Amino acid sequence: MSPSSDEAVAKPSSSGLGWLLEQRVLLSIAVLAVLPWLLPSQALAVNVLIYGVVVMGYNLLFGYTGLLSFGQAAFFGAGAYFTGIAIGRYGVPWFAAVPIAVLLSTCLAAAIGIVSTRTRGIYFSMVTLALAQLVYYVALQASSFTGGENGLRGFTVDRINLFGFPVNFLDPVNKYYVLMAFAALAMWFQSRILNSPFGAVIEAIRENEQRARACGYDVERSKLIVFMLSGAISSLGGCMLALHLSIVPLDLLHYQTSGMIVMMVLLGGARSFFGPFVGAASFLILEDAISLWTPHWQIFVGAIFVLFVLFLPKGIWGTLLDAIGIGKARP
């Protein structure tokens, strides 16, 4: 991120802590690697991984660029559907299905982005919501491709071949670490974007669109690019979900999923690198814990969310980083 990289230029940090904080990708991978043993169940850990990637992609758009989209589920779902269709219908091997799905989802993001990034504020939110619902209804109607209401089935990935080694993908531990490799790739990519010159452009647009334009930036084009990058990363989460569940539920494309993504990023902390994973974990843990004793868990999660927005606007991770005084570095 900008402030940390500036300081690295000003006075190369010699302290161990400073060096460590710059390795945010490695640190995040390390935490994710032990996650299955920290959380009550393996299934929960896999979900944190998947939703973490989806929310991280969304954070690029919402946290770093300041664009509140209510349609991120479209790319989450698109990644999952394209993966499932490629494997189940066209017999594409899983390792090829994932990049194909990400590419197609990025094209979808380009189409939605071209329309939506011309609008601002609440209009942007509404246009993304409407277009994402359009994707939902297309998936619902095109049932010969997508399975319609029943979701997409019939593309189980049970055994995979990793560089010559056969791996039983039904084993939860194997599955977790294979999917973690995708998450690591996404984190590395996102970190590169954030450290790049373009990463500075999106933050400038968030801070002051008019000034960014007066500085010589094509704001509309930059928004479209970040919309596509964000969609690409979130769609990778969808690919992971498809490989994990071997079905794609239609609900994935529903606007409730978009709402959940927004809640997760706010819970964890927008504008922080690891916040999305913290947000996904807290949301899913809350859902798990509260739904054990009441089917109306959403009421409680909603109330907790409201408290967060009111009292911890930087989310769990953002507040924690501020509290220990490394808020500026924002790993």
Next chain:
Amino acid sequence: MSGELLRVEGIGKRFGGFVALEGITVSFAAGQLTSIIGPNGAGKSTFFNILSGALAPTSGRLHFRGRELNGLPQHRFVHQGISRSYQITNIFPDLSVHENVRVAAQALTVSYDIWRNRARLTELNARADAALDAVGLLGARGELAKFLSHGQQRALEIAIALVSEPELLLLDEPTAGMGPEETKDMVGLLERLADKRTVLLVEHKMKMVLGLSKRVVVLHHGRLLADGAPDEIRSNPEVRRVYLGQSEGYG
């Protein structure tokens, strides 16, 4: 003076039925500081917004270094060499002072690069620091811009405009809202800038304008009222009637 830099030909701007500017024809030579003055509502800000591309004129043409600028989107103006500051402070509040300027510096070269590490683009960092040094803010480079004083934020804005090495620098009331001390610092900064660059200045503080400028252009009700050296402007009866008379002693 080394030739004509900017030529404005019959520029007019209407907002619906309201005529903000009409038939402005004026040209600016390279290497001098020109002030644009006029009572409130004279069309100074509209004129600036047209020169910086934020507004498209409804009539007339702009020629900059022999090239016509009409129809160019606003963000391309900086690439042509025209850079501006705003009347109301316009910075990136939640970025560091250094990053405010660095991000402006990179606009001309590596905007859409998503791959390289920007901390390693040392030339841009050095240029940002040089611009900060020029406005006296190098000491505050690590602070968040929102924590600077008002006067420092105004100076930061000038650094943001300066770092693109513009041929033409447009400054919209750089001393707006400043106390006497801060104003003095800013005048010093403007004098240093005027030595090396072509500057167009919109200002209200009359004494300051007449002291700083080589030339003064007066707008009134959207029209060009007078154009000349500060002494000519001071003694121009029309100008005295519409402007100086009513603000005698102001600034």
